[in-house]
Amino acid sequence: MKLLRYGPVGQEKPGLLDAEGKIRDLSAHVADIADDALTPAGLAKLAALDPASLPEVTGNPRLGACVGNVRKFIAIGLNYADHAAESGMAVPAEPVVFNKWTSCIVGPNDDVKIPQGSTKTDWEVELGVVIGKGGSNLSEAEAMDAVAGYCVVNDVSEREWQLERGATWDKGKGFDTFGPIGPWVVTKDEITDPGNLKMWLEVDGKRYQDGSTKTMVFNVATLVAYCSKLMTLMPGDVITTGTPPGVGMGQKPAPVYLKGGEVMTLGIEGLGDQTQKVTRA
Incomplete structure (x- = not known):
């Protein structure tokens, strides 16, 4: 998977890049690309999703840092x-x-x-x-x-x-x-x-x-x-x-x-x- 964050500074939403290069919104499934979402269990949950079932993000949104809430x-x-x-x-x-x-x-x-x-x-x-x-x-x-x-x-x-x-x-x-x-x-x-x-x-x-x-x-x-x-x-x-x-x-x-x-x-x-x-x- 290619996991990303998109949107204005400080208001980034979680997303993934599908096989066709389209951004898909993950907001209904995870709060952010951070913390527990990056654990093996969190990644398995995201990997089980069908990207085609996720809302497509249109336009050309800003990409934020790909990980949120980085502690170190x-x-x-x-x-x-x-x-x-x-x-x-x-x-x-x-x-x-x-x-x-x-x-x-x-x-x-x-x-x-x-x-x-x-x-x-x-x-x-x-x-x-x-x-x-x-x-x-x-x-x-x-x-x-x-x-x-x-x-x-x-x-x-x-x-x-x-x-x-x-x-x-x-x-x-x-x-x-x-x-x-x-x-x-x-x-x-x-x-x-x-x-x-x-x-x-x-x-x-x-x-x-x-x-x-x-x-x-x-x-x-x-x-x-x-x-x-x-x-x-x-x-x-x-x-x-x-x-x-x-x-x-x-x-x-x-x-x-x-x-x-x-x-x-x-x-x-x-x-x-x-x-x-x-x-x-």
Whole structure:
């Protein structure tokens, strides 16, 4: 299934994308694409529905963030060896874990706003893992049972605040609008191998990132199990799993950062794509 949320900001309704690419309204069956709806029992209930029996949503509604009521937006750094190299950093022996504040989450096609005074706002296409069953202290063998599905994430980053303003990355990762997620959650049964998905990102039509999840240092099961040792994972938590090379910070001979007015487009094989206009706060 491809589960989504549509409608004005703060008034999103739950929906799914049918086989013909039409949005179907799930409001009569679930309050939101969040919480218990993402558990195995909740997904089974939705999977049993006949999409043709659901009301069709006409027009071209705004797509909201594909998960509502996200409690934790967990991020993994330097999880692609080639990205670590372009960043001038060592491949980590253990996952690098940081937070993106949930207030940064926006829809997949909403504007991304450069923070006041920023000169180093950057892009990162990433595979997002949406937690369904959750739990703590999971083994790698148990980890995939905790996953509801996957989505596209743009881990927008302000590099000065991330790397030059103290020791914690979190400061550069959670500015408002720095977390577009969606367009939909694709349930894990539709993704045969999350470790072999093509991914890409363009700015104003120029392709900067052109990679694959197959070059991840730590795979999805390892990351879910590792994070579950640090915190209890809950339905609707999102783990964004790192980016391949091609970020603005790594461009040669000089870094390329967003200035405002650009259009970012990005996507992952089987998970859809996003388009964001870059503005200034």
